[in-house]
Structures are given as structure tokens and as C-alpha cells.
Amino acid sequence: xxxxxxxxxxxxxxxxxxxxxxRGFVRPPPWIPGSTIRGAxxxxxxxDGRIDWKTVESEASNPTFLVSHxxxxxxxxxxxxxxxxxxEDRSSGRILxxxxxxxxxxxxxGDFNLDFYQGLKEAPKPVFGSIVxxxxxxxxxxxxxxxxxxxxxxxxxxxxxxxxxxxxxEAIAEGTEFWAYMAAPASFNERSLEVAVGRGQSRGFGWxxxxxxxxxxxxxxxxxVLVAISPLTPVRVLEGDGCTITVEKAWGRLEKxxxxxxxxxxxxxxxxxxxxxxxxxxxxxxxxCKGVEAGVPLRIKDxxxxxxxxxxxxxxxxxxxxx
Numbered sequence: 505x506x507x508x509x510x511x512x513x514x515x516x517x518x519x520x521x522x523x524x525x526x527r528g529f530v531r532p533p534p535w536i537p538g539s540t541i542r543g544a545x546x547x548x549x550x551x552d553g554r555i556d557w558k559t560v561e562s563e564a565s566n567p568t569f570l571v572s573h574x575x576x577x578x579x580x581x582x583x584x585x586x587x588x589x590x591x592e593d594r595s596s597g598r599i600l601x602x603x604x605x606x607x608x609x610x611x612x613x614g615d616f617n618l619d620f621y622q623g624l625k626e627a628p629k630p631v632f633g634s635i636v637x638x639x640x641x642x643x644x645x646x647x648x649x650x651x652x653x654x655x656x657x658x659x660x661x662x663x664x665x666x667x668x669x670x671x672x673x674e675a676i677a678e679g680t681e682f683w684a685y686m687a688a689p690a691s692f693n694e695r696s697l698e699v700a701v702g703r704g705q706s707r708g709f710g711w712x713x714x715x716x717x718x719x720x721x722x723x724x725x726x727x728x729v730l731v732a733i734s735p736l737t738p739v740r741v742l743e744g745d746g747c748t749i750t751v752e753k754a755w756g757r758l759e760k761x762x763x764x765x766x767x768x769x770x771x772x773x774x775x776x777x778x779x780x781x782x783x784x785x786x787x788x789x790x791x792x793c794k795g796v797e798a799g800v801p802l803r804i805k806d807x808x809x810x811x812x813x814x815x816x817x818x819x820x821x822x823x824x825x826x827x
Contacts, residue, residue: 539811574684585782591628687795734814747791756783
């Protein structure tokens with residue numbers, strides 16, 4: 505297995521939304537789901553004749569291409585999910601990062617003991633669930649540029665607007681760049697791809713270039729604190745490539761999420777309860793893990809769910825946040 509850092513740059517606006525309304529899709533999340541990018545990569549490889557349909561069918565039950573969530577690059581700087589131990593000062597807007605102190609407490613005592621107030625006049629605001637990046641004056645929330653478009657269908661017979669056919673879309677702006685991790689089989693040698701992500705591809709939305717750079721990261725054996733950079737499923741033992749990760753404890757927030765759409769079977773995949781990206785995980789690792797930054801698939805009966813359980817070593821996380 506090979507591990508890559510992926511840079512995805514939008515060549516046209518992308519409709520990737522967290523909310524569907526009666527008239528369209530609005531409110532893009534500040535990330536692109538790993539399953540969306542994985543599907544785009546497989547589609548591009550199939551379109552260009554680099555893999556065949558049999559490989560696509562095999563990927564459905566035994567994934568070898570895995571991708572973490574992709575997060576925006578702000579002014580050349582990577583953004584990353586906030587941990588539960590980051591707070592925003594309501595008066596100044598600056599983000600207070602208690603993650604390092606929490607990690608020290610977790611490793612030494614098994615849990616944390618923190619004072620989030622630190623002499624503030626009012627309670628700080630949690631930023632867990634948001635995306636942050638390191639700016640010149642400390643951590644800031646990452647926001648992606650978007651635009652909103654309203655259109656109406658035309659009645660061909662009357663050649664005027666069709667009643668009840670007003671559509672509203674909010675899209676991520678062209679030129680926005682994202683980064684992610686991708687694991688691929690040893691036979692994969694591509695360095696760039698043209699892919700399409702999100703909705704409205706037939707109307708020119710979501711076209712992007714994908715650049716791949718080899719990444720040399722591995723998790724060594726031992727008791728480690730990890731950061732989830734994709735949704736974390738409630739499984740105690742995860743089997744990675746060459747290792748076993750046993751989750752002792754996790755700190756985050758749960759939500760239910762739809763895990764995708766099965767194109768081969770023509771049905772939606774299960775709704776599962778997951779912990780949000782940014783959750784901290786105290787784990788015991790046996791062996792040397794390779795590629796878990798891109799995710800460890802979840803198996804539920806005959807379903808295989810990719811785009812989940814991607815981990816980052818806490819040391820690498822601190823390199824991005826400066827924590």
C-alpha cells in the first residue's frame with residue numbers, strides 16, 4: 505500500500521452540501537467527504553481506461569483506494585478539524601487551544617482536568633465541529649468561499665418559466681484548494697488526475713485537478729493519542745494494514761450520518777452513529793500501521809463503508825496547529 509497527500513483544486517464551482525431544501529442544496533460543509541473523493545478517483549480511472557469494471561466491483565467489497573476527509577488550504581496553510589479542547593474567546597474571537605494539556609493529562613492520568621475559563625469574563629465558545637488553521641496571529645476558524653445561484657426551469661411548450669421549478673444552489677467557489685490523505689495499492693503510479701466531485705457534474709459543476717505527493721507516515725506500536733480526521737465509528741478494534749488499533753477511550757461528540765450510496769446495488773448505505781472529526785482517541789497499537797491516515801473501512805454484515813476511521817498522530821496534528 506502507498507500513502508499520498510492529495511491536493512484537490514476546484515476548476516469549477518462544486519455543489520457539496522450538508523443540507524437539502526425543497527428547492528435545492530445549500531450550506532456547503534468546510535470539507536469534502538473522503539467517500540466523495542474516493543468515488544471521483546475510481547470514476548476517473550475507469551473513464552480513462554486505467555482500471556476495468558471488475559476492479560470497481562472488487563473495490564465495493566475489498567477497498568484498496570481509501571481517502572480521508574479533505575480540508576481547505578487557507579493562504580497556503582492546511583486547515584484541520586478542531587478538537588473538543590479548543591475554545592473561542594467571545595470578546596476577541598481568538599481560539600484558545602488546550603489540546604496539548606489535555607493530551608498530557610490523558611496519557612498520565614487517563615482523563616483530563618482543564619480550566620477553560622483562564623480568567624475570561626464570560627464562558628468561551630466551543631469550536632469542536634469547526635475547521636481551524638494557523639494564521640499569523642494564532643488559530644482561526646477556516647471558512648471557504650461560496651456563492652449562491654438561483655435558477656428556474658423553462659417550460660418547453662410555453663417557453664416561459666415552469667411553475668414550481670425554481671432551484672437554489674450554494675456552491676464552493678472555483679479555485680478553492682483542499683488537502684487529504686489517500687492510500688492506494690502498490691501498483692498505482694499516477695501523480696495527477698482530473699476528477700469531478702459533488703452534484704451537477706453534467707452542467708459543469710465540480711471539476712477539479714488532483715495532485716498526489718508521496719507521504720511517509722506510519723504509526724508505531726504502543727499507547728498513542730490519535731486525532732480522527734474522518735468520522736470515527738464506534739468500533740473497539742480496528743484492523744489496519746499491518747497493525748491492530750484498540751480504542752481505549754475517545755473524546756468527541758456523536759451524530760448520525762448517512763454513509764453513502766451504493767452505485768452497484770442502487771441503494772443508500774446504512775445510517776451509523778459516528779464521532780465527529782477532531783475527536784481524540786486513546787489507543788493501543790500493535791504492529792506498524794501504514795495508511796490509516798486515509799482510513800480503515802467499516803464492515804457491517806455485507807456492507808463495506810469507506811471514508812471513515814482516518815487517524816493522524818497527535819504529533820503531526822500539533823505541527824499543523826502549532827499547538
